[in-house]
Amino acid sequence: xxxxxxxxxxxxxxxxxxxxxxxxxxxxxxxxxxxxxxxxxxxxxxxxxxxxxxxxxxxxxxxxxxxxxxxxxxxxxxxxxxxxxxxxxxxxxxxxxxxxxxxxxxxxxxxxxxxxxxxxxxxxxxxxxxxxxxxxxxxxxxxxxxxxxxxxxxxxxxxxxxxxxxxxxxxxxxxxxxxxxxxxxxxxxxxxxxxxxxxxxxxxxxxxxxxxxxxxxxxxxxxxxxxxxxxxxxxxxxxxxxxxxxxxxxxxxxxxxxxxxxxxxxxxxxxxxxxxxxxxxxxxxxxxxxxxxxxxxxxxxxxxxxxxxxxxxxxxxxxxxxxxxxxxxxxxxxxxxxxxxxxxxxxxxxxxxxxxxxxxxxxxxxxxxxxxxxxxxxxxxxxxxxxxxxxxxxxxxxxxxxxxxxxxxxxxxxxxxxxxxxxxxxxxxxxxxxxxxxxxxxxxxxxxxxxxxxxxxxxxxxxxxxxxxxxxxxxxxxxxxxxxxxxxxxxxxx
Numbered sequence: 001x002x003x004x005x006x007x008x009x010x011x012x013x014x015x016x017x018x019x020x021x022x023x024x025x026x027x028x029x030x031x032x033x034x035x036x037x038x039x040x041x042x043x044x045x046x047x048x049x050x051x052x053x054x055x056x057x058x059x060x061x062x063x064x065x066x067x068x069x070x071x072x073x074x075x076x077x078x079x080x081x082x083x084x085x086x087x088x089x090x091x092x093x094x095x096x097x098x099x100x101x102x103x104x105x106x107x108x109x110x111x112x113x114x115x116x117x118x119x120x121x122x123x124x125x126x127x128x129x130x131x132x133x134x135x136x137x138x139x140x141x142x143x144x145x146x147x148x149x150x151x152x153x154x155x156x157x158x159x160x161x162x163x164x165x166x167x168x169x170x171x172x173x174x175x176x177x178x179x180x181x182x183x184x185x186x187x188x189x190x191x192x193x194x195x196x197x198x199x200x201x202x203x204x205x206x207x208x209x210x211x212x213x214x215x216x217x218x219x220x221x222x223x224x225x226x227x228x229x230x231x232x233x234x235x236x237x238x239x240x241x242x243x244x245x246x247x248x249x250x251x252x253x254x255x256x257x258x259x260x261x262x263x264x265x266x267x268x269x270x271x272x273x274x275x276x277x278x279x280x281x282x283x284x285x286x287x288x289x290x291x292x293x294x295x296x297x298x299x300x301x302x303x304x305x306x307x308x309x310x311x312x313x314x315x316x317x318x319x320x321x322x323x324x325x326x327x328x329x330x331x332x333x334x335x336x337x338x339x340x341x342x343x344x345x346x347x348x349x350x351x352x353x354x355x356x357x358x359x360x361x362x363x364x365x366x367x368x369x370x371x372x373x374x375x376x377x378x379x380x381x382x383x384x385x386x387x388x389x390x391x392x393x394x395x396x397x398x399x400x401x402x403x404x405x406x407x408x409x410x411x412x413x414x415x416x417x418x419x420x421x422x423x424x425x426x427x428x429x430x431x432x433x434x435x436x437x438x439x440x441x442x443x444x445x446x447x448x449x450x451x452x453x454x455x456x457x458x459x460x461x462x463x464x465x466x467x468x469x470x471x472x473x474x475x476x477x478x479x480x481x482x483x484x485x486x487x488x489x490x491x492x493x494x
Contacts, residue, residue, distance in 0.1 A: 029058055036064045036080075041073040048076060052083030059090035066094040069106055081109035085116030092117070096127045104136035111139060115146030122153035129160050137169045144172060148179030155186035162190040165202045177209040185216050192223040200232050207238040211245055215351075218249040228256040233265035240268060244275025247282035254279070254287065258294035317342075321352050329361035336364060340371030350375055 027035070027050065035047035048068055051058040061083075068080035084091040091113070098110035111131055114121045128150075131143035144164065147157040161183070164176050180187040187209070194206035207227065210217045220242075227239035240260055243250040257279075260272030280287045323335035336356060339346045353375070356368035 029054065029060060032058075033061045033064045036061075036068055041071070041076055044068065044071065044076045045073070045079045048079035048083045052079070052086040055086050056088055056090070058083070058087055062087060062091045062094050065091070066098065069098055069109060070101075070103075074105075077106070077109060081113045082116065084110075085113035085121075088117045088120035089123075092121045092124050095121070096124050099127050099131055104134075104139055107131070107134065107136070108138045108142050111142035111146050115142065115149040118149045119151055119153045121146075122150060125150060125154050125156060128154075129157050132157075132160050132164060137171060140164075140167065140169065140172045141175055144175040144179045148175075148182035151182055152184050152186065154179075154183050158183055158187040159190040159193075162187070162194050162206070165194060165197075165205045166199070173205065177205070177212060180209050181212045185213065185219075188213065188217050188220050191217075192220050195223050195227055200235065203227070203230070203232075203235055204238055207235065207242050211238075211242045214245050215247065215249040217242075218246060221246065221250050221253055224250075225253045225256050228253070228260060233263075233268050236260065236263065236265070236268045237271040240271035240275050244271070244278045247278055248284060250275075250279065251284050254284065254290065258290060261291075261294055317346060317349055321349060324349075324352050324356055329359075329364050332356065332359065332361065332364045333367040336367035336371045340367075340374040342375070344375060346371075346375050 029051070032047040032051050035043050036051075038044050038047070048065060051061045051065065065080045065084050065087075068076055069084075071077050071080065084095055095110045095114050095117075099107055101107055101110070111128065114124045114128060125147065128143050128147050131139055132147075134140050134143065144161060147154045147161060150157070158180065161176055161179055164172055167173050167176075180191065191206045191210050195203050197203055197206070207224070210220050210224070213220075224239045224243050227235055228243075230236050230239070240257060243253045243257060254276075257272045257275050260268055261276070263269045263272065276287065276291055280291070317339070320335045320339050323331050324339075326332050326335070336353060339349045339353060350372060353368045353371050357365055357372075359365050359368065
């Protein structure tokens with residue numbers, strides 16, 4: 001019972017703190033704005049934090065928070081920047097203005113806040129592109145990350161970001177691939193252009209970034225085929241590896257990969273062999289016979305392929321993949337969660353799980369989402385997986401018809417959009433709808449773990465608070481179901 005109460009308190013936590021005695025009235029927004037002028041820096045920092053927690057509702061505090069970006073105390077400056085990012089769109093103009101400040105620290109905080117706002121700050125994309133030229137490394141790094149957070153809204157930054165493979169700072173260059181990956185396939189064209197760069201390091205960085213997209217980078221295949229003829233062995237090896245990751249979608253590159261089996265450089269030979277193995281396992285027709293004809297005198301690849309094909313027939317993932325298409329949604333959901341529990345070794349199942357994100361059943365979609373986030377462990381891959389998951393969940397929550405189907409109680413739900421700020425609502429949601437919403441919240445929370453906040457989280461939590469306040473004891477079954485789901489699937493602590 002204590003665990004139940006603990007989870008309930010976490011989910012129902014109000015946006016304002018309550019005094020120890022339980023009698024103090026929550027501060028109003030005007031109170032908090034006034035408190036930003038306090039002589040006590042702790043009070044100013046507290047006010048900035050509370051205003052940030054209110055998100056869009058604190059839009060009137062933007063000018064005061066903009067001034068707080070220049071506070072003498074770094075704690076206040078940091079909290080003010082974060083608050084502006086949480087407020088989102090209404091704060092964009094103030095943050096863009098701060099990008100021209102003489103103080104590099106203020107510029108950095110402004111860029112970080114815009115990144116925190118994500119797609120809500122899409123109007124700032126041109127200013128962030130300009131910030132990529134900043135003389136201070138921290139500002140450029142923050143601008144790269146912020147443009148990545150814009151997702152597809154930052155697609156016009158794909159070319160400027162790709163040019164940063166020439167940046168003098170290694171820190172900046174290290175952040176570019178993840179940002180391009182988050183922006184999405186709009187980055188493929190500029191990356192292909194970079195494969196014509198005279199600097200080997202730039203060409204290598206471009207190919208390594210293309211690898212992150214897997215089959216989504218199919219339009220890069222012709223450019224990668226050309227790269228297989230590059231004078232530098234490192235480029236040839238990287239191109240072979242990238243083609244292998246595309247599997248069936250790179251079938252047209254089979255001639256170059258077969259030719260690379262005779263490459264004098266051992267690394268190129270091995271990467272080409274690995275690519276051929278992956279493509280054969282994926283089902284490229286008649287490839288094994290072509291390998292037998294093209295293979296060099298060592299004659300080891302064809303037997304290995306034959307053995308791998310035999311292993312594939314007994315692949316332990318096969319029954320789980322079959323269950324993902326079962327008629328029973330419970331069977332499909334269990335298969336997805338089981339695949340997720342296998343971790344990175346279930347990587348071959350990601351394509352099928354990604355397809356399951358479009359399942360008609362919400363539980364299957366959420367199970368698939370969590371499985372993807374668990375399987376794809378590297379930082380960049382998880383970022384890409386989370387972006388896909390968030391788009392899926394956001395689409396569910398933004399679309400009223402989808403929400404009503406999710407709740408299975410359209411008659412009782414009314415026109416309630418859960419991503420809007422919670423407000424007094426005469427609609428009384430029924431317990432089944434609350435349970436479905438709680439499960440959505442848990443899945444959302446799990447996929448965001450270790451990836452910082454997301455503007456939707458505050459609104460989701462406010463909606464949960466409203467639901468639980470309306471239902472009170474009737475919400476207990478939903479909490480029990482939530483705890484059981486978290487514990488059963490080892491998703492976190494209860």
